[in-house]
Amino acid sequence: MGVIAKDDNQITLFYNSETSIGKQTLGYVESSEREILTVDISKTKVTGTQWTELAAGVEIPIRELVDQDNPEFQKAYGSDEVDLDEHDWLRVLEKTPSVLAYPIAIQGKRFLAIKNPSDFAKFIESDSAGIEKPYKKPK
Numbered sequence: 001m002g003v004i005a006k007d008d009n010q011i012t013l014f015y016n017s018e019t020s021i022g023k024q025t026l027g028y029v030e031s032s033e034r035e036i037l038t039v040d041i042s043k044t045k046v047t048g049t050q051w052t053e054l055a056a057g058v059e060i061p062i063r064e065l066v067d068q069d070n071p072e073f074q075k076a077y078g079s080d081e082v083d084l085d086e087h088d089w090l091r092v093l094e095k096t097p098s099v100l101a102y103p104i105a106i107q108g109k110r111f112l113a114i115k116n117p118s119d120f121a122k123f124i125e126s127d128s129a130g131i132e133k134p135y136k137k138p139k
Helices: 020-029 048-057 071-077 086-095 119-127
Strands: 011-015 037-042 102-107 112-115
Touching: 011 020, 020 037, 020 119, 048 086, 048 102, 102 119, 112 119
Parallel strands: 011 037
Antiparallel strands: 011 102, 102 112
């Protein structure tokens, strides 16, 4: 069992409110008319266990959660490709969460790495694909 709460009726968003993609994604999530829980990583500490669970949920290695083009990352590690082990990548995220490459949305057991804010719209559409929409009488 993971440490991140997963609820089919709630969308949980891990994002950075200090980035453009984070702000835009938050707007999409808030407009979804669903119950939401936001985790702003610029204000809330995310544990190594949570980072590991997020990476596993989107089915990528932890290193891919890190934006190696981020100025803070490059200041610490340089602009050449960096080869760290999993524990070290976790330490990077724990100490400098602002290097998170993109927001991650969770609904129930579904995880989505949001590389473009409009990806969230597709995530919600696929969730409601099997639900019949009420008939609206044409005007």
